[in-house]
Amino acid sequence: MSDTTASTPAPGRQHGKSAFLFVIVTVALDLLAFGLIIPVLPSLVRELAHVTSEQATLWIGALAATYAFMNFLFGPLLGSLSDRFGRRPVLLASVGTLVIDFLIMGFAHTIWLLFIGRALSGISGATYSTANAYIADVTSPAERGRAFGMIGAAFGFGFVFGPVLGGFLGEIDARAPFFAAAGLATLNFLYGLLVLPESLSVENRRAFDLKRANPLGAAKHFAKLPQVSWFLIAAGIFFLAHTVFPSTWSVHGEIRYDWSPREIGFSLGLVGVGAAVVQAGLMSAILKRLGNVRTALFGQAVNVLALFAYAFAGQPWIAYAIIPFGALGGVAAPASNAIMSTVTPANAQGELQGASASLNSLAMILGPLAMNATLFWFTREGAPVHFGGAAFLLAGVLTMLSMLPFLKGVAANRARLPSAE
DSSP states (O other), X not given: OOHHHHTSOOSSSOOOHHHHHHHHHXXXXXXXXXXXXXXXXXXXXXHHHTOOHHHHHHHHHHHHHHHHHHHHHHHHHHHHHHXXXXXXXXXXXXXXXXXXXXXXXXXXXXXXXXXXXXXXHHHHTTOHHHHHHHHHHHSOHHHHHHHHHHHHHHHXXXXXXXXXXXXXXXXXXXXXXXXXXXXXXXXXXXXHHHHOXXXXXXXXXXXXXXXXXXXXXXXXXXXXXXXXXXXXXXXXXHHHHXXXXXXXXXXXXXXXXXXXXXXXXXXXXXXXXXXXXXXXXXXXXXXXXXXXXXXXXXXXXXXXXXXXXXXXXXXXXHHHHHHHHHHGGGGHHHHHHHHHHHHSOGGGXXXXXXXXXXXXXXXXXXXXXXXXXXXXXXXXXXXXSOOTTHHXXXXXXXXXXXXXXXXXXXXXXXXXXXXXX
């Protein structure tokens, strides 16, 4: 649809700040849902599966992969449904599902109910594309950049405060974070039910097509984007390596440093704050000085060093000291995305984002299984070598390997990249 059409509100209630706020809060709650349970998950899994902390590592990896798989499967499906039936019902259904998800996990008395909860969480967390579509529907092209920036800020809020809140509530009871989140999601659902108008007019809707809802589109995107394939391969390996943080950080901290849920949440909050400071305060200055290619290489090098440092950090204070240094590695992904966008034709930007999103989702499915299995193998009773930092060592090696296809892509696209790079 055209920008003019996209900016025209659907008939009925007019769009306003309340509707926009609902979308922002919905995105923040999705990330809050992802981060909230990280600090308490090890203790809850131990309770429900009757296993040790080391054995819980495998269960946590499987739970993370379940969330990612459902997110991968339902992301394009929900986007297509919103094109057919409108944004409002999809967003409200997502928030309602989130309420049910939190209650299931809060009352769970078996490990399998926890899997059902994480599956529902993955479905309800797959609304990022719908939220973006809603914003595009109700904003003019000139306002869209700022609006999408607020979506990104909501993601950051959820990532920073989810683990912190979960850690503090987890000190009271391992199930308390779920009930608190269910209450917040219920209030958001009721608020949206009252204030959220539909943004997609009837004449701009299209019939549902299962082919458009296919989540396995990465191969098609690769075929259409040969000039960016090396960068996409690098990004996929990079994403895979960095699943070590959401999948193993909590149980790694418990096993290696005897961290409580509060300490796990606080440490993850520091990671989020460090990322926000780098993205908001340092990113533009580093890019201006180094350019996209050198910034990406600098960020990748920092990530390699930080991951190796985490691997051999035998004391908790060392892990805390690494966090601000490791935050500088956050410049790698945005710089790499800018490079990929630069070498991709204007009419193929959608294919690029689709390929990148598919690879990210696949990495989030495979990564927790690989990282958590590695942590378990080297911390289990009877392990030939006991090494609590094994998963971070693997992540560091993978990040280092991701630099090879990245450099191959730079060489293949030298003519397309600005000379200053």
